Amino acid sequence: MSSAVWSELAALAKAPLNLRQEFAEDPQRAQRFTAKALGITLDYSKNLITQGIWQQLLQLAAQSPLQAKRAAMFAGDKINNTEDRSVWHVALRAPADQPLQLDGEDLQAQIAACRAQMYALVEQLNSRRYLGYRGEPITDLVWIGIGGSLLGPQMALEALTPYNQSPVKVHFAGNIDGAVVSDVVKPLNPATTLVFVASKSFGTEETKQNALAVRQWFLDSGADKAAIAQHFWATSSNIKAAAEFGIDASHILPMWDWVGGRYSLWSAIGFPLCLTLGVAQFENLLAGARDMDTHFRDAPLEQNLPVILALLGVWYINGLGCQAQALLPYSHYLRLLPSYVQQLDMESNGKSVDVNGAALTDATAPVIWGDAGTNGQHAYHQLLHQSALAVPADFILPVKVSHHLADHHHRLAAHCFAQSQALMQGKTIAEAKAEVLAQGGSAAQAEFLAPHKASPGNKPSNTLLLPELSPYYLGALIALYEHKVFVQGVLWNINSFDQWGVELGKQLSTPIYQVLSDAASHAFDSSTEQLISQFKQG
Template sequence: MSSALWAELKQLAQQPLSLRQQFAADPKRAEKFQVNACGIHLDFAKNLITDGIWQKLLELAKQSQIQSKTQQMLHGDKINNTEQRAVWHMALRADTKTPLVLDGVDLQPEIQACHAQMAELIGQLHQGSYKGYQGDAITDLIWIGIGGSLLGPQMACEALAPFNKSPVRIHFAGNIDGAVVSDVVKGLNPATTLVFVASKSFGTEETKQNALAVRQWFTDKGADKAAIAQHFWATSSNIKAAAEFGIVAEHILPMWDWVGGRYSLWSAIGFPVALQLGMEQFQQLLKGARDMDQHFINAPLEQNMPVILALLGVWYINAKGCQAQALLPYSHYLRFLPSYVQQLDMESNGKGVDLDGKPLTDATAPVIWGDAGTNGQHAYHQLLHQSALAVPSDFILPAKVSHELNDHHHRLAAHCFAQTQALMQGKTFDEAKAEVLASGASEAEAIALAPHKVSPGNKPSNTLLLPELSPYYLGALIALYEQKVFCQGVLWNINSFDQWGVELGKQLSTPIYQVLSDQQKNNFDASTEALIAKFKQLNLG
């Protein structure tokens, strides 16, 4: 971003700005800096912006041609230019009456056929009519995947746990750490367990090894090849590899090249969510995302929630020098959301070159972290309030809850709002001193203690209020962050839909594994050689 406008924004970022003074000077600030979309309310008044800065940020969005880039995505242009792929995850949640023509082929029949196959299997599992190899109904499902094939469904299943209507328990296995599979199968009966292997290539190491381990568990318990075929399903685009593994063709749900893994929750990757909710409620998840898509496509920039969040993020990363963002859901059920958005944001936009392969001069993507409130208040909020680091934060709160402890929820909401207020206004030395004096301390004691109680304030935050945490609003919330990430990719002129940086570590792990397992010898750097030798000594000792 080397435009004159961006240079001006960077200069403005150096000028002092007091949020306390901004609120005092403008009684309508909260009214001006808010927007609603799909029932979600965004308050972005507690950000380090003025009317003038905000107008310039909106002009930056216009110059970046976000709207025309959006149309390219919608038209099926291959905006994933390094892999020559269209980016069409929005098609998975489009209205069923809308033709979805890509490269001359209407994809709607394929998508609906996939949904029909999901619905049929879910109906059988809910009714207990899908039998295992010993004639028993299925009681458990093991979902094997990693990255986008696991983070999305796991997060959504946790978020929507109160809507669970399935008699089948769902277990997730992702990490190649053997403890994961060992713990998952513990206490399960293979005769009543269904297994889903989620891998587009059917070659991802973690997923393949975990699938092999679970298959061996079946074999060790006496299951033969026919039994394994009865119990194993997959979602993959590599039919041949799945078949070689032992999965029959009619047990393979499709995956498409035009859907990236971290955007695939809306596809058959969402099967665990659909199993838990039933297809009718899964369609509500899709509808929430679809409605947010329509808001993003049609709303003017100044009222466009994904654009607003994107501009604020770019402002903090590139103008204010912030390197991190906290995602703070004040909902126990949304505790996996920060992990999900970590991949969505950091894998999408953590890039070093632009669309033309030229090195970037500006940083892209923040370090995303966070946890459910109020747990985080007793862990890292100390840093948020008093550290010299500035960490812009998104607070997320559902207004209604599924449990009956409404007073608990009022207290939770009070903490949420108090945190944003405290981050914004802070506590001055004089306020801290007066507080200490009011407790009965002497003047000298107050002067000594007050500096330790000062909070600088002026720490920015957004607050997102959801009417409730339902399939519809979760779908809208996820799509909001998806579109925000896309907008930021446009602003930085990068490809948000490849992830080549992930490949290097995978490539280097193979020869190291071969040395660890004594399959061959190799030469590495001195540090890696020493670590391999020490590991082998400890592992075999």
């Protein structure tokens, strides 16, 4: 990034900053660096920023094309320039009376038709009126997809487990590892199992092979083609391929080019969630995302949650040289959120060229990782606290929970707040020595142990407090991270909505598979040749 503002930020990045001292000198720091929207609280006071740094970061956003790009996205413009596509996942949660026209087509009518079909199927399944080929009600749904067609509904279904009201149990099959689909179908009864194949092209290798395996499982059980047509559904834009597979045209829900896979939870990809939550709560999920859209579009930069998170991320990556970010939900139900945000962030912004194809001189997306607290405290938090690496962290905590173990939740919250406090303030050598002495250790022991017990502190973090983990607030949380990724893409001048980098490995796997299955011969590099030979020897 080249601008006078960024030059000033680069200079500020070289100046020492001590968070302990900043808090001591400014009693209003927490209040100054806290923003709220929709009932969500974002405390970003434990970040390596001063008021001066923060004002420069806000100026960076103000001078960027963010406002124009944001307006273009909300208008349905084709901002995905390498694929000539609109980026309009926000249309899927727009108010029903908002006009949505794209290339002369009425998208509201298409969305309404798709949702009506979804809701009708949900009602049939949940009322046990959808019968299998032997006349028995459906008890299980196998959802076959990969990437955004799987991660979104799988994460959200886990997150909203307490809201599950469906008699139908959902199972996910994504990885092409045969153990996955084998284990999924092993305990199930084909006669009471519905299968959903989620693939825009209906040609994605993992999804297609798993669908073929499940279809064969049906056929091996004695089902015929009519039973396949009765038990298989799809969401795809390739109706011809789905029909050739054996899926009836009336069982195919649409997928649209203007919705990217990792942004598709709000479409028919959200069917498993709609099934388990019921229609009303699924609508609440959409409402939470819609309200976050409004906040992102209308709130001033200094109060805008996605903008705040995005600017802090850019500061750490490009100003302070951080290469990773920890996502730490203190909620068992949000344990898949780090995996979901991995794809959302790293597949979107893991780029090395700008929108025009020119090589970037700045780093972009961080490596995202994390797990549910407090599990991580007994694993990688050691690195967070005492390693020389600086890893900014997002702590996420619902204030209210669905269970009745209040003391458990108080302890969980205490750990969440203590971890961010410990990362910020650390423990000095003097404090470590005093601790050993207070515990009865000798002066020699204190001298020896203090360097091992000390923590440098000054490690940055955000804390997001959700009023509760409900469909509404999950929708808002997901949209918050969607828009954060968008803002960072604008600031880096990259296309956040293509993913050409995933294609090369897919292309190279085809000739390797042909050699492994003795269907062809091919020359590879010596390492690949050696690995193939060893594999074929068993």
